[in-house]
Amino acid sequence: MTYTFLEPYTFSNKVALRNRVLLAPMTTSSSTPEGTVTEDELIYYLVRSSGPGAVITACAYIDSKGQAFKNGMGASKDSHLNGLKKLAQVIKLQGAKAILQIYHGGRMSQRQFNGGRQPVSPSAIRAEREWADTPKELTETGIHILVSQFGAAVRRAIDAGFDGVELHGANTYLLQQFFSPHSNRRQDDWGGSLEKRLRFPIEVVRHCQSVIDAHASEGFLLGYRLSPEEVEEPGIRLTDTYVLIDALIGLKVDYIHLSVGHYAQPSIVGFGNYKKQIPQQIADYVSKRVPLIAVGSIQTAADAEKALEYSQLVSIGRQLIIEPKWVEKHAEGKKRSITHYIDTAQKPIYRLPDAMFEMITGIPGWFPVRDGTSNT
Numbered sequence: 332m333t334y335t336f337l338e339p340y341t342f343s344n345k346v347a348l349r350n351r352v353l354l355a356p357m358t359t360s361s362s363t364p365e366g367t368v369t370e371d372e373l374i375y376y377l378v379r380s381s382g383p384g385a386v387i388t389a390c391a392y393i394d395s396k397g398q399a400f401k402n403g404m405g406a407s408k409d410s411h412l413n414g415l416k417k418l419a420q421v422i423k424l425q426g427a428k429a430i431l432q433i434y435h436g437g438r439m440s441q442r443q444f445n446g447g448r449q450p451v452s453p454s455a456i457r458a459e460r461e462w463a464d465t466p467k468e469l470t471e472t473g474i475h476i477l478v479s480q481f482g483a484a485v486r487r488a489i490d491a492g493f494d495g496v497e498l499h500g501a502n503t504y505l506l507q508q509f510f511s512p513h514s515n516r517r518q519d520d521w522g523g524s525l526e527k528r529l530r531f532p533i534e535v536v537r538h539c540q541s542v543i544d545a546h547a548s549e550g551f552l553l554g555y556r557l558s559p560e561e562v563e564e565p566g567i568r569l570t571d572t573y574v575l576i577d578a579l580i581g582l583k584v585d586y587i588h589l590s591v592g593h594y595a596q597p598s599i600v601g602f603g604n605y606k607k608q609i610p611q612q613i614a615d616y617v618s619k620r621v622p623l624i625a626v627g628s629i630q631t632a633a634d635a636e637k638a639l640e641y642s643q644l645v646s647i648g649r650q651l652i653i654e655p656k657w658v659e660k661h662a663e664g665k666k667r668s669i670t671h672y673i674d675t676a677q678k679p680i681y682r683l684p685d686a687m688f689e690m691i692t693g694i695p696g697w698f699p700v701r702d703g704t705s706n707t
């Protein structure tokens with residue numbers, strides 16, 4: 332049996348992946364409190380880097396004030412560099428490309444993770460979350476500092492030996508907050524119209540590209556992850572996303588990575604009369620002008636193949652946590668031995684950092700979980 336997802340893929344900048352599967356970026360909440368990569372994280376990546384064509388890391392913060400997770404990974408200072416070097420090495424050891432995802436949490440950052448400091452955002456509008464603080468509106472100078480911090484994190488990724496960086500413009504974090512009419516109510520050059528709300532993502536991409544041009548050897552990837560819609564009112568709608576996509580294509584990013592819960596997902600804001608699923612509609616709109624990475628609830632070979640009918644690449648998260656050798660097992664015709672749930676009685680086999688294991692098994696309904704002890 333041959334599968335499209337096992338075929339190699341080459342980006343236009345000649346970076347070649349051995350297959351079309353990527354490990355999706357997943358926060359481990361297992362770095363040190365200072366944001367340094369730990370040995371447990373290295374093991375997590377080591378066992379999951381032998382199959383996929385590329386591994387996208389957990390999101391690493393570009394500024395310690397922008398942390399949305401406990402014990403997240405940092406790329407905000409030079410003392411993070413050693414750990415990032417080890418991480419890039421471990422991922423690349425068995426032939427996967429290593430991509431560092433970078434982010435700032437903006438109004439989704441939490442005081443408890445960033446030294447009690449008030450979060451910042453384009454405007455002083457709280458996220459619609461029970462726990463969220465009202466953020467401080469960014470000053471013009473503050474915005475320019477953030478653009479340069481994204482660039483500094485890219486420089487660290489280059490120095491650490493990564494093959495690329497993914498800008499986390501999804502999941503309601505800072506890059507998305509600038510684009511969103513809910514979180515960006517500014518009336519200056521950084522907000523007020525759709526075009527002005529695009530300015531921050533564009534400046535960040537441009538600045539990161541200039542750092543790459545100046546410091547990376549040829550073939551360093553810059554990807555952009557986006558959430559096509561948001562539930563808030565007002566909020567990002569699909570037609571807004573098309574404008575963002577056109578801008579990213581104009582900037583020549585190397586790929587666009589969707590962030591949705593299911594690869595064939597309907598609209599989350601009720602475009603009831605749309606006949607096609609959201610990711611498929613985006614692919615039609617993109618029309619192969621830029622490589623598209625599909626994602627969401629890909630568990631089986633059939634899922635991956637269906638997603639590849641409209642995308643060039645697929646990223647897999649939970650299933651590669653549950654089954655780190657998912658790619659190899661398909662390549663070797665051993666798909667029958669693949670499991671689709673976490674057996675809490677077998678915790679050590681997953682090689683997950685403790686905090687990550689507790690997190691994913693502790694939130695009901697997030698992962699398929701069984702307690703194997705009750706079945707024996």
Ligand SMILES: Cc1cc2nc3c(=O)[nH]c(=O)nc-3n(C[C@H](O)[C@H](O)[C@H](O)COP(=O)(O)O)c2cc1C
Nearest residue numbers: 355356357358389390626627628629647648649650
């Ligand atoms: C434990 C966990 C942590 C995650 N952390 C991130 C992250 O750091 N950055 C990101 O862009 N998405 C993150 N996600 C979302 C995944 O990248 C992915 O989009 C989502 O899990 C859907 O894909 P899946 O069904 O294959 O897991 C995370 C998901 C999980 C399960």
